[in-house]
Amino acid sequence: MRAYVITEPGIGGVADVEPPSPAPDGVVVGVSKVGICGTDMEFFDGSMAYLHDGNARYPLRIGHEWVGRVLEVGVDVDPAYIGRRVTGDTMLGCGRCQRCTAGRAHVCAARYEIGVRGGWPGALAERLAVPVSALHAIPDSIDDIAAAMIEPAGNAWRALDGAGVVAGERLLILGPGTIGLLCAMFAHAVGVEVHLLGLEGRSLDFARTLGFDGVWTSDTLPSLAWHGVVDASNASHLPGLAIDLVEPGRRVALVGLAGSPSRVDSRGIALKDVTLVGVLGASAGLRPAIDAFASGTVDPGPLVSAIVSLEEATDVLSGGRLPGAGPGPKTLIDLKRRSRC
Incomplete structure (x- = not known):
């Protein structure tokens, strides 16, 4: 073959x-x-x-x-x-x-x-x-x-689940690649206010065509209460930024992997009472992804x-x-x- x-x-x-x-x-x-x-x-x-x-x-x-x-x-x-x-x-x-x-x-x-x-x-x-x-x-x-x-969508569903946001709350997703955009689609489908952060260029331009509540660069990101943050990027500095941005007592889901180690300040995690959730693989998200695709709530x-x-x-x-x-x-x-x- x-x-x-x-x-x-x-x-x-x-x-x-x-x-x-x-x-x-x-x-x-x-x-x-x-x-x-x-x-x-x-x-x-x-x-x-x-x-x-x-x-x-x-x-x-x-x-x-x-x-x-x-x-x-x-x-x-x-x-x-x-x-x-x-x-x-x-x-x-x-x-x-x-x-x-x-x-x-x-x-x-x-x-x-x-x-x-x-x-x-x-x-x-x-x-x-x-x-x-x-x-x-x-x-x-x-x-x-x-x-x-379905496989990347399963990862995206797990990232959204890990971020712990519900309808009417605000989610910030770092990285407008495939998993970041799928995560945004799942969140939007359940009534979450969705924002994305990325680098100016083709990827961010495309994200703007999908109807999310906000698409930003680091220079334009507004100062809002982020009830959950998903890092779906490959940038080593963004896990630290996610911890800085998320509301105290809330969650950061880490589904992206950088090519070099990410450094985070554990004092910020502890003093803000932030929960970090790692996501490896789509396993638990495959069935929810299939259901969402089959119903048409996510395309x-x-x-x-x-x-x-x-x-x-x-x-x-x-x-x-x-x-x-x-x-x-x-x-x-x-x-x-x-x-x-």
Whole structure:
């Protein structure tokens, strides 16, 4: 089958690899569409932290935001799964340790992360092996474009949940990328007053078209009571700013990851009685994201700027703006599409 393989920093391409077989408790999915995210780009340029702490190594196959149909099932799986349209959890715990049995498989020390951690091959391929326990069915009301956005949406939902705001309160989101914008959409849908902070340019211009209550730069941000703050950026100084800005006694959710350590003053956290909430993975947010997409309360479609072939993945991972791409932050790879070249 065709799969995208990164062999070293800045070097990757489509290769013919052996197709997977289902584990006894697993399935093989025929992949339809895959989203490219910042983590994938960090694997491509070599900066991703897992490459430096031993949790990932080249060659590797990326892709953890996906949708497809079940083609094969393992011997212990109900054959009725064949043909089902699905996406799946990225975080695959061992299932035996105390964290897994307590419902925290996403932080299992021995976990795999599909296309990310531990060498589990990712979805940027024609077929993907997945445990049946990780699958989530996709209703017909969600098309493949939106379905490929469920994984980042799950992260965004968890970030909003972590920020602890309710209808009528005010939320500030730092970073108008895919997860920040999805978080803003979830918040807006439940009656939260939504504001975003970013750098002037294309991303912020796009955010202004989506109808949020305020879109600001650091120079224009008004002095308001922020009842919750979400850091969805990759800037190392913004967690500290989030703590400074949030109302005393409220919450800051940290879903973004910077390339260098973030320094925060614990005195500010303690003296303001602020709660910091870390968000790793979409696991608990996948079902709420599916429900919101299915009901139409959140529409991720405008965030997709381009849909391209597997052969064009290198151009996307290199950070280039593809010809004809729209203003949104997300590019999808269509595994059934062939290169225009």
